[in-house]
Amino acid sequence: MVLAPVADAADRDGRAGHVVRATTHPAYANMVGPFGGITAATVVNGIQQHPDVLGEPLSLTINYVAPIAYGEWDLELDPVRTNRTNQHWVFTISQEGDAVATGTAVFAVVRDTWADIEATPPQAPPADEVEPSDFVDFIEWAKQYDKRFVVGGLSEDGSDDSTSTLWLRDEPARPIDFPALASMTDCFFPRIFLRHGAYMPAGTISLTVYFHATSGELAAHGTDHVLATARGVRFGHGHFDQYGQIWSGDTLLATTHQLVYYKDPA
Amino acid sequence: MVLAPVADAADRDGRAGHVVRATTHPAYANMVGPFGGITAATVVNGIQQHPDVLGEPLSLTINYVAPIAYGEWDLELDPVRTNRTNQHWVFTISQEGDAVATGTAVFAVVRDTWADIEATPPQAPPADEVEPSDFVDFIEWAKQYDKRFVVGGLSEDGSDDSTSTLWLRDEPARPIDFPALASMTDCFFPRIFLRHGAYMPAGTISLTVYFHATSGELAAHGTDHVLATARGVRFGHGHFDQYGQIWSGDTLLATTHQLVYYKDPA
Structure with missing residues (x-):
């Protein structure tokens, strides 16, 4: 842009x-x-x-x-x-x-105040021990990210659990900033693909991001992978929600909630 | 209003x-x-x-x-x-x-589509086996709700876990509708009170609600209590997030995410 x-x-x-x-x-x-x-x-x-x-x-x-x-x-x-x-x-x-x-x-x-991070990041082996994966060739944006799925990668098997956890960074690597972090919160492919093991018509209707990170924390993170996790809770009537978290080590950089439209495959 | x-x-x-x-x-x-x-x-x-x-x-x-x-x-x-x-x-x-x-x-x-609810409601005894509780007298709005805390009620002890789970309905009882459901997603007192066991200056900055329920599901729910649960994940720099769910039996009526301002007590 x-x-x-x-x-x-x-x-x-x-x-x-x-x-x-x-x-x-x-x-x-x-x-x-x-x-x-x-x-x-x-x-x-x-x-x-x-x-x-x-x-x-x-x-x-x-x-x-x-x-x-x-x-x-x-x-x-x-x-x-x-x-x-x-x-x-x-x-x-x-x-x-x-x-x-x-x-x-x-x-x-x-502002400097009392602080605590209650949650812990999901379990994951180090990024360099996880294989990078690609989406299908016609999804151009996905090529701009290095994606290493710990759980919930795209497969034809489908799943009862819509959780994806992955190591994620810009490709080529660049220092993370607020725009990059915002974009990463939308890097999870639609959860309905994971449930059905298939691409289907789907698109985000509303995306909310809370930036917990400060610019100082983003600078400290640098060009490393973040650990990203997301899950949908209810699918029905052509819509589902997705709640996600983006982690830098033990520091929670962002939480996100989005509502997604989907259409049953014909 | x-x-x-x-x-x-x-x-x-x-x-x-x-x-x-x-x-x-x-x-x-x-x-x-x-x-x-x-x-x-x-x-x-x-x-x-x-x-x-x-x-x-x-x-x-x-x-x-x-x-x-x-x-x-x-x-x-x-x-x-x-x-x-x-x-x-x-x-x-x-x-x-x-x-x-x-x-x-x-x-x-x-629209009628494929559907699934992946999550399950939190464990809780029936509403009539849980004692109702009041907030302090000067919080007028809280008197318009019957609130029965299963975990995470207001106490002076403080807590390391900001989770509250409660049975909730309008007082006096009335059939739930979309405006009532929207209001209930903001019925959790600020999570910072629970962490510190004290009232502090705090207020919602941004509230997002996803209405998973249909009007038919709300009509079927009627005047019963909903089961409401919420938790904050990161507190810092004067803000925290809160993610919550509102349940009617095994039906997830709404998910909600809010960002809250707080000020350390003097």
């Missing part, structure tokens, strides 16, 4: 709007339109580059409203409210004047 | 806007401003009453941008896009022209 501010706009309340133009990149193509993770990453990057940004990413919710066509899109950013320690954003992605994604984000100042 | 349409507005793209006026109710007062769950419930109700609504609630994300003052507030609803099987909403709650909450929602037509 290429980001460039294109214009200022005034929203309905007369507040100053801010529009950034992005261009989809063929390396992150998915089956229909661009990979949702890279779209989320571009929103995070767009807010980080906004002149009025406060602090670091804390939460993001993006709703995929309609298929995004390959080419240019406009990201309208509205810093709705800046409080003492956090800042609330509303955004819309549009193409040809139609909304294709909507969402909200919160950024916050890093 | 009392809901009444007050005006139509035109948004920046010239689409027809729709504004509903609500009034806070003292029975749902929290420590500062109204209980966030009842605000979320009112948004769900407002969309359900919109003349163009499609299907049933599927997901909701609400960001609490600023304290809501007791009194009237305006809910602006924008049905951004209606697809064949789902409908995307953007909303803003404002008081005196300032945004106090923002968010998005998805509604969807109930």
Whole structure:
């Protein structure tokens, strides 16, 4: 994605709007339109580059409203409210004047407080002892990640358990940052594929990411693999949820929750 | 809350806007401003009453941008896009022209597909074998719920585990509906209270609810208690996450993820 501010706009309340133009990149193509993770990453990057940004990413919710066509899109950013320690954003992605994604984000100042991580990362052998695997050739975005499945890789067998746990990093390796982390939370293929052992029509409707990591923790992580785990809990009426965690050693970098559309195979 | 349409507005793209006026109710007062769950419930109700609504609630994300003052507030609803099987909403709650909450929602037509619930509800004795408990007297909203903690009730002891599991229903009992379910996902007191065994300044910043239940399942549930469970995973830098599930017997009605602000006690 290429980001460039294109214009200022005034929203309905007369507040100053801010529009950034992005261009989809063929390396992150998915089956229909661009990979949702890279779209989320571009929103995070767009807010980080906004002149009025406060602090670091804390939460993001993006709703995929309609298929995004390959080419240019406009990201309208509205810093709705800046409080003492956090800042609330509303955004819309549009193409040809139609909304294709909507969402909200919160950024916050890093404050020093009492802290604890209650959960522990899933059991896994070291990344270099796990074989990397590829998705099918027509999923371009997946080639931009090194993926080493500990459990729940794609297979034709299907499974009663939708859990996937994998070592994951950008390919080629690069230092992790907030946009990269946002994208990684969407790197799990749809859980319905795992349950059925088959590709099926499926796509994320809504993705939420909570960024627990600070920029300092991301810098300390560097270019290593993260350990990513996700599971769906209820499948029904054409939708399922997915809850996931992204770990750097014993440090929980992000939690994520997403809702996915699916269609039974004919 | 009392809901009444007050005006139509035109948004920046010239689409027809729709504004509903609500009034806070003292029975749902929290420590500062109204209980966030009842605000979320009112948004769900407002969309359900919109003349163009499609299907049933599927997901909701609400960001609490600023304290809501007791009194009237305006809910602006924008049905951004209606697809064949789902409908995307953007909303803003404002008081005196300032945004106090923002968010998005998805509604969807109930489709018949392959289905499975992978998780199981937490272990719990029947609701009538668990003693009801009260929060402190100044938390008004909590009096509108019958709460029977199986684990993780409020105590002065503190805990290393932030899990709460409780039987929960409206008090007095009433049939559950989507707004009631939305509100129940915010009925867990802040996990930081449980960790420290003390009340502390804390408040939800962002709440996401995925409604797995259909209206038929809610009707079948009726006025019984739901079994609700939630846990925080990482506490740090003044924020923690909370992931929760709401069960009706073996049927998972909703999953929820929220991000909460906290301040260390002085």
